[in-house]
Amino acid sequence: MRIHLRPLTRAAFLLWLMFASLFSSLTAHAAKRDFEMNIEDTRITLVEKQQYHTFAFAGQVPGPLFYVDEGDEITVNVNNLTALPHTIHWHGMLQRGTWRQDGVPDVTQEGIKPGESYTYKFIAEPSGTMWYHCHVNVNEHVALRGMWGPFIVRPKKPTALEKKVTKDFILMLSDWDSKYANKPGFGGLPGDKFDYFTINGRSFPDTQPLRVSKGDVVRLRLIGAGDLVHSIHLHGHVFQIAFKDGFPLTNPIHADTVLVGPGERYDIIFTADNPGRWMIHDHVDTHTMNGDRPHGGIMTVVEYTEIKHDDAWYPWKNKKFQPNFYYEESLKKGPGIYTDDVFKGQLIQ
């Protein structure tokens, strides 16, 4: 009989393995992630002396990083400490069966009034580069008041390409109108003139370098958080447009420039195989201005660790490096909800 028992035992074992693996893939990463987040009147500095009154999530612009696993249960209790109503829309989240958590005023809920709180609860799905933002008076709150942050959902089944990534950066692109810097509750009218342009809330030269080393596989998660279309150009490398709005392209597109519209996300991936000092910037020429001063705006430098940065004329020769300006340190740590002083502004009371 043993000769018959053995295969059965083996089959049972294999079956058990399959179930265990299935169960594990469905539940292993499922975690509960709770967060308490204030919305606060906060003054941030875009560049040099240009400050801006924002309604900042957790007092920072961009808001805290949500880095969670696909399937995680997210609970966010929001306290509105500002003088205007707000909501949070979790841009890209399917909200399957939870449409009332979608954060649209007068459609899925009433706006959260000043002094009030609201708890959002939903499952993180699908995976990819997502974001969150206020959905009240978006022309002002999103376009001018910094009410946005990154929401990255780690996939259960990463693509072959993303598995190779060694450096992961988030770049949120947005636009500002200095005329309204100190006029909360106003601004964002059709035809208004944007005159400051930022990556993660800062303009060149107050952005930070993207530090890489030869051999790195680099992922840039570009998020169109503002009102304008940005045309992001990387020097010295070919990248693959690998993901759009969090979803992998069947055939990634090779390019050196990518148009990023409001609300869109593009994950571009390239191999760091060409040591040097390489610009990455918006090719909309007027988006490289700080007001009326050129060589600013949406612009930064990919710095290879192999290359010295001591040319006398290099403006970042003595730059104070702030790691995590692109959330790279937090992303390395794995899932969690991360605030960071690098993005904190000054509380306005």
Next chain:
Amino acid sequence: MRIHLRPLTRAAFLLWLMFASLFSSLTAHAAKRDFEMNIEDTRITLVEKQQYHTFAFAGQVPGPLFYVDEGDEITVNVNNLTALPHTIHWHGMLQRGTWRQDGVPDVTQEGIKPGESYTYKFIAEPSGTMWYHCHVNVNEHVALRGMWGPFIVRPKKPTALEKKVTKDFILMLSDWDSKYANKPGFGGLPGDKFDYFTINGRSFPDTQPLRVSKGDVVRLRLIGAGDLVHSIHLHGHVFQIAFKDGFPLTNPIHADTVLVGPGERYDIIFTADNPGRWMIHDHVDTHTMNGDRPHGGIMTVVEYTEIKHDDAWYPWKNKKFQPNFYYEESLKKGPGIYTDDVFKGQLIQ
């Protein structure tokens, strides 16, 4: 001899079948579709009290729906009842062998003078989401005077994906400058400020819900009919960008946001599997304004029939529903040329 005759007979029969089938595929759907269309000075209402002087095809904005079969013979007699010259360009039509029917003033014909008529005659080819518009002074006539309408060509060989569609909607996106509302013959200068933004000629909250039921496969035919780029974002669903300019993509792109430029068409398709109340809107924040008032512009709600819409604060709680605002009723009826009172303005005499 019969043993030899039989195969021959069978071959002849098969040959006949082949010819018949070929003939049928070339002619079965080929219909003659004639239409008489006036261009009329017409006052339409974009939203609330904001009216606009248009040169309306058949007195409506958007113009009548042309829903025809691939290969149909189209004849349109146009009567220009306005005070300015016009033409009609059938955007996307190949005009194979009929370039003089392409409707470009001073290139394929002279503009149709006030009080005069012109007859366009051409074959509907290729299939897909096309449109028509005036080609005289497009900066004013197309960008500001509502001279556009949808032209849908039903394919002989639909794709597997489009065969599954159960709800078919047309959304024409455009932009307006209130300064010129009552100044026909003027406007559309470089740098002019657009301050109203519409879907099928109406701004939120005067747009209509997109009504679906669980299980529907929904197609939205997005048509960039105006001067600006729009970034259309759908909540709560992943869609496939399935067609560009009427042509199927080899690999549809999964996304939640799509950039639609002037002249472009994107057919996005999604499964209605998530009952709720879901926004769809332009993510260019300032395009959700009606002049200086937020929560307007290019914005509407996907309403599932399974969900009650009776929240006290829901602005569309008591909304008077106008079926066919997205041409969905006409598209259901099959090929034809459809006018609709829902789009009719007030004749200006």
Next chain:
Amino acid sequence: MRIHLRPLTRAAFLLWLMFASLFSSLTAHAAKRDFEMNIEDTRITLVEKQQYHTFAFAGQVPGPLFYVDEGDEITVNVNNLTALPHTIHWHGMLQRGTWRQDGVPDVTQEGIKPGESYTYKFIAEPSGTMWYHCHVNVNEHVALRGMWGPFIVRPKKPTALEKKVTKDFILMLSDWDSKYANKPGFGGLPGDKFDYFTINGRSFPDTQPLRVSKGDVVRLRLIGAGDLVHSIHLHGHVFQIAFKDGFPLTNPIHADTVLVGPGERYDIIFTADNPGRWMIHDHVDTHTMNGDRPHGGIMTVVEYTEIKHDDAWYPWKNKKFQPNFYYEESLKKGPGIYTDDVFKGQLIQ
């Protein structure tokens, strides 16, 4: 032993063949291409009487055509004869191992001062539709002063589709602000109003026809050289979007309209199978203006040689044809560096 020797000889011969072929593929086309290029204050005419003060490469706008083979060794000595500093960025060139030739002021080099010279030296790689432009104060120098030209790298391994091309045209798209026409050193501020729009530095009706014959396979190399997004629409044909930024798409997209952002390049390919007179133009309506006059800007006509162009009302009935306005004659000649009087302006001293 001979029986064993023979196969060895054959293997050696095959090995030699492989090496030779490899060597040949690496070197056969590798040429040294040297060029001396001035940057000069130059007045060009956009259209009719609208002139513009440019800092022109070799005194022409667009600059000279660099048409080189993949792997060629390029040396360009630049003499800055203007009153402001400049550099040249070779947009799309990988600069593998030569990052200091990338032409970015204060990042890879100091700006070339007035009266000074600089020699760029690099390998032409990768292949495709590339371009070059100044990288100093791009808001003015690129957006308003015509500091750009085409850089086409012929591939070692062309795609099957591009092998079929019989007519090859380059179209550089850009935008101008007449307010600054005579104010070199000024302009290009955020919110400034562009009011002239050009293909290769000219606006309709001063552009040139794209002349084709039935049966031609036509390639249009669209280059976004300005500050704005352009939506290029071709009448009467379906085109394939075959290359983006010089790289072939795995699955070319069929379309009649393509959005071209600043810095992007799209190579669109179509078969000339429909004799006629066909518009190709920017579908951003206000980009077909010359200041406040309609029917201008980014607009031209595909003229088939089979069709007479003698309609009394056709504005180009007696048009003086300038071959090479789209660099088509130079491209026919094969690799080289080409200046052309058709683009030359008037030296300002």
